[in-house]
Amino acid sequence: MTDVTASRPPVTRKAEDAGRYLVLLAVAAAVAIFLARDVVPSLTTYPDAAIIPFKDWIGAVMNWMKVNLTWFTRSLAAIMDVPLRFAFNLLAKGFKLGSGPEATVLPRLSWAGVVAVMGWLGYINGGWRLALLCGGGFFALALFGVWDNAMLTLALIVICVPFCVITGLLVGIWSYRSPRFNNWLITPALDLMQTIPTFAYLIPMLLLYGSSPVSALLATGLFATPPMVRATLLGLNKVPSEIQDFADMAGCTRRQKLWRVLIPSAKPSLMIGVNQVIMLALNMVIISSMIGAGGLGYDVLLALRALKIGQAMEAGLAIVIIAIVLDRLSQAIAHRQPAIAAREGTWARHGNLIIALGLLAVTTLLALVIPALADFPKSLTLTTAPWWKAGVDWLTLHLFDAIEALRVFVLLHFLNPMRAGFEALPWFGVLLVVVALGWRLGGWRLALLVAALGFFAAASGLWVPAMQTLYLAGAATLVACVIGIPLGVWSSRSDRVQSVVLPIIDTLQTIPMFCIIIPVVMLFRVGDVTALIATVAFAIVPAVRYTDHGLRQVPYQLVEAGQVAGCTRWQLFRHVQLPVAMPEILLGINQAILLALSMIIICAMVGTRDLGQEIFKALAKADSGRGIVAGLVIAFIGIIADRLISAWVNKRKMRSGMG
């Protein structure tokens, strides 16, 4: 009864109509501008003379930082280097004491020990099945001969994740305590950080820290922290008010309330955050191989550049194995219920830790005597590369015509016309339509926001590449929805279908963006079609998942009411389930757009021509101004789409009284 329901401003019919007319008017104006492109060319193509040199400004700032903040970046790099080097040595390289030929080398952890510990972790958190997955997965890394690089990647993750989690937790707590700080700084910053494409993070790091594991670590940290902040904020806000009241009534001090009551109560949400941090960090570590992260990502990169499909596939698979193992393991830890403690004492509390350390110590010591435990014997490793190559060769030999026909067909009849259409869009007309939509869906604030963001894209002189990005992302989202939504509908109507679809979707989501490209490149070579297919594979996940979830959470009373009213199955779907699930489905589309945008940029590696290529080139030349501006333009496109759709969803929910 303490909640004060804000009185909703009554939406008059007149205002509603005015909004609709405004949008129609804006569309008409856009068409007019397009038709009159020869008369007012400056409204169609943004005039070069009016381009605002954002990239020079940003470049200047970055250069100033580079020159004047070296002492800071150097010392930060030196500090970060210590734990990183330790982890590298521990997992992959071994500790070298002294120098020259008489240096003693302390061995790294034995592969057998690491595999055993992963198995043990799996066992205590999820029983035999998880033990088999974790231990087996890591054993496969050794078996396929990618152990060294896999451990380099893992070392980066091991150092990065705690850093992200602690930073995210602290920032999350801070913004929970200070809503104003949260609204004005943190939320916008998080939105921006999560929509700026991954590549754009690499550029300033490259500039400031050079090509080194430390810059990779920092880029990864920046990219992977936002979900932890969000999870903390969400978790703390979700703690029931009664539990908060209890903490006060028990006489907790502020600190006790936070650390003894709120944080432990929010643990499930926090663990979801940790899981996301791990997955994003892995994703980013792979991409960071471009600026010196080394490890498996570097293998993929080299192999892709040389079009060595077999090797690329092998390294890619290793990444996927690590991704799946870490994902399932962290989820199992997150979902583990506290159980009745059988015994008291040190053993009960730290027994698992002691066993894990013991396993590592024993195997590593044994490795001193038994070399096979130190390095996985070369004679036993399998390489899958020739198989993949043979497979691809067979496919290209037998299916070349069919694949090529498909590729050409998609290119000629779908992608090329769409690209031409997008490239011809007049910038001012598009801006008008977007602003009108913003005004209709979210009032003048939203209109102002999208106007500013859209204008930035035009004024930065990147309008055409922006439209090219939009075209590919739009095409991919469209295809993802056309396939994904019906699939989601099907899966929501049958548990059997769901039990097949969801695991596939889960795995797709786990695969780092970088790796999805590999098999597609094998079949379709470089170009827009490859980018489209890889992006669809990535963006289809939310389309299916949200549709399925949205339809399944329609209250059964509503469905029963429909049945009692005598609806046919189709009527029930069309008039009851679909409208109720619509907000959720729209959110899925929103997510699909954001994922498509981020994936499209990665696809610059396979030769698209758009903003991604712009960033890619900037990365090669370490041209920070250019790369960051291009990154911001992509982020702004994402934010415009996100805000418009969210506003639409909220409006729908408000109207149906579910808001």
Add this chain to the structure above:
Amino acid sequence: MNNTASGAAPPRPVKLSCHGLWKVFGPNAAQFLAAHGGKVTSADLERAHMVGAVRNASIEVREGETFIIMGLSGSGKSTLVRCLSRLIEPTMGELTVDGQDLLTMTEAELIDIRRHKMGMVFQHFALLPHLNVLDNVAFPLMIQGVARKAREERAMQMIELVSLKGRERRFPAELSGGQQQRVGIARSLAVEPEIWFLDEPFSALDPLIRREMQAELIRLQNVLKKTIIFITHDFDEAIRLADRIAIMKDGEIIQIGRPEDLVSNPATDYVAKFTQDVNRARVLSAGGIMRQSSPAAASLRRVQAAQKVESFAAEIVESAQPFAVEDAAGRIVGEVMPRDVLDVLTGRGREPLRD
């Protein structure tokens, strides 16, 4: 625990009191109230787009009393109890505990008083999901810095008190609703509070479990003799447990009195509506329905003034004779007529309620 406050016993000291307490939600609510000098009508509030969750509430709760705040959802009872414990900062008014002003206390003083004088039980239990029963009950002691052994010993006593022994290593999610609320009760009692706030403690439970828990509460209170402030929306529950009841509507307290007073003299139609379905024989006492005693009273059978009509109804109707009513000291104070008892039993003679 009924009637412990009635009779001729000397009034016990006031434990907790508030006067002219307001909680108004809205921008600059304090200035708004101050400008109106604390005399604000519903219309004033509505015009200013404010919500008056608690309006001009004044109560005095005496030591050892079970004081019930009764109202339907949205009546402001939960806000009021949160103002009394200062979980919510009242907008205006006075609030004292043991004569100390609670509203001017610093955070440290407030923490101290909550640690030692107050306990609270919540509607949805508010157990910490990551701690087992024992640690939950010991939690208030832990944050005070009580050593592990001492606090676990005390917690075990409390767990035994609410008959949960043997389940102390379970986690809240492994317990039924009734068991969870027993944990909540044990936890709130662990610090030996003097004032015990219970915020709809049984509302989330099944009717059968609810009755069982009410009986349990009566049993506990007979042993513990705490000052209880109990929130409920269930009038039957209020009557069963209360020494006195305050009825709230739209943020205002519209009547405070013993269950019997509310039943026999409802202040408004709203109160009357609540009382109309009550089993009056169980609420009204001999003292409440007696008439002036006649000279013949000395020779009649006697009942105590505090005795409920239910307890002697069968006998008086059978004997068809008036009974004499005596007070706690044995003096005759009046007579009960069989006819009046029949009226109570059948509901005859009550004014029909206007709707």
